[in-house]
Amino acid sequence: MLHTRTHGGPDAQGAPLYDFSTNSNACGPCPQALAAVQAADATRYPDASYTALRAVLADFYAVAPWRIVLAGSASEFIFRITAWARQQGARTVGLPTHAYGDYAHAAQAWGLGVAEASAQADLVWACEPSSPLGQAHSQALGDVLNRADGTVVLDSAYAPLRLSGLPTVDDVQRQQLWQLFSPNKSLGLTGVRAAFAIAPLGAEAAVQQLEALAPSWVLGAHGAALLMAWTHADTQRWLEDSLRTLVGWKQRQTDLLHAAGWTVQPSDTPFFCARPPAAWDTVSLCVALRVHGIKLRDATSFGLPGWVRLGVLPPAAQDALMQQLLYGD
Known part of the structure; x- marks a missing residue:
């Protein structure tokens, strides 16, 4: 029997438009590394x-x-x-x-x-x-x-x-x-x-x-x-610059979630766990958001039911998420 693993990123529905479910650096791809790969x-x-x-x-x-x-x-x-x-x-x-x-x-x-x-x-x-x-x-x-x-x-x-x-x-x-x-x-x-x-x-x-x-x-x-x-030095410089950008994006994203009534756990990284208001079921929430091209990572498989993990994304993605959380369709 095939063992199903739970991961973030693209799924059977393809690549999400706004993918909060992975821990990949949202400032990427790094141009220097991409050029080397190509x-x-x-x-x-x-x-x-x-x-x-x-x-x-x-x-x-x-x-x-x-x-x-x-x-x-x-x-x-x-x-x-x-x-x-x-x-x-x-x-x-x-x-x-x-x-x-x-x-x-x-x-x-x-x-x-x-x-x-x-x-x-x-x-x-x-x-x-x-x-x-x-x-x-x-x-x-x-x-x-x-x-x-x-x-x-x-x-x-x-x-x-x-x-x-x-x-x-x-x-x-x-x-x-x-x-x-x-x-x-x-x-x-x-x-x-x-x-x-x-x-x-x-x-x-x-x-x-x-x-x-x-x-x-x-x-x-x-x-x-x-x-x-x-x-390479230029790759590491790009990474350092991206971290400065991610600090600002992270602050904005956590502020928006706090304002919407979410509980946000502290983290040292451009991803973190957050819990929606008590009346919300995270499994149903993730399914509903996925229909609108937004993917979160339900944290149940990590032993954290009721929480989701979110990667930090640019402001446009954050706004799309908040639009769905606050107003839905």
Whole structure:
């Protein structure tokens, strides 16, 4: 039986006109990254070892090249490292209270039970800033990081989109865990699937084992071009400029929702969770709005029934949403 997963973005009805359901940077696509993807040579295989790409990413993050593990997407890496952990004898997984569903999906696929306390799990997932809340990781990582065993993965997909707040994991602690990055969200190019992880110090054997679990050419030419563009100075300047724009858009969007009687949770990112007035059912609301080309992400699948997650969109999209919320047809 096909397992149905819940995600934001286009659905069976196509691409929404105003898509609040994804965490993609609404200032995108980044022109520099888009140009690199469009110029990618799709007539040839990439270098199967991705030698130049690994070197550039390693230089950008100031790590040794062996620590760069390329992945077809963040989801692909989630499933691969879960499979690897199971091979190494893992039996339990630690999950954030509210989190991206693929952590649990991968654990279930490989027969890992969910630990009551993350600090006791063989494989621990953390995400900061988190999704759907866009907040600091809700569970302290100190006890986990002080362990001599186990595998800890910090999903840093939204770290480049941080608008406020500070990380709870310092640079020294980062060297003890796996860090997962998927820049396509920050660049507004989520349709280009590409990601990479930075391995902890001393994990050479684990890196080799993870590489053995990967298919040949885990990245196509377009994904490799996206990751290469990520390291360029002009791409990073565009990202910095976009964050300033998103700060203003976010303030406007939250002000409008507050004025309409919604409860808005604080977040450090250009997405957040909000709850409509008590009389509204979020499932019915999402269905009704979708008819008008507006898509929100119901947060029930994140363990937050009665809430929705909204990405920050430009003022025109915000006005369209408020028009439907306040006046309907």
